[in-house]
Amino acid sequence: MNDTTDSPLDDDDYISKSQLKRDANAITDLGVELAQFTDAQIKSVPMSDSLFNAIMEYKRIRKHSALKRQRLYIGKLIRQDDWETIRDHIIKLKEPVLQNNARFKEMENWRDKMLTEGDQAVNAFIGEHHQADRQKLRQMVKNAIKEQEKSDTPVHTRKLFKYIREVLDFDI
DSSP states (O other): OOOOOOOGGGOTTOOOHHHHHHHHHHHHHHHHHHTTSOHHHHHTSOOOHHHHHHHHHHHHOOOHHHHHHHHHHHHHHHHHSOHHHHHHHHHHHHHHHHHHHHHHHHHHHHHHHHHHHTHHHHHHHHHHOTTSOHHHHHHHHHHHHHHHHHTOOSHHHHHHHHHHHHHHHHHO
């Protein structure tokens, strides 16, 4: 017996119920993510007044069940609004934070590399950042290494990090 009725799974445009739920949750998460920014940053995002008010209310709520209801309400409002534009603005708001994190990680890597490799890393750093003072940098690395060997408070290690930050910020 050959049934010729089309199954919804045969359709190329078919989206499963699970996929629809995942998409709805992702859009709802945009609202929750937006609520973690400052009020001024939230105001800069183009959205409806009702969505803005719902996000501000979400920030004030402390009860778990009320937060959950408000989260779902925000998701509903975002789906009615232009959620793609909101997503793009959230990405733009997060961009400076991501850049700062990458910059901080670069500074940490240079410091750690200098403390483990010594002069080789100092020379590599000087090669990339010509304005850095080689003698000052070597002395700072030497003091920080001595400090680590004695298990002292990392005063010189912090000074080394601060100097690396000054040099890298000078490059910007």
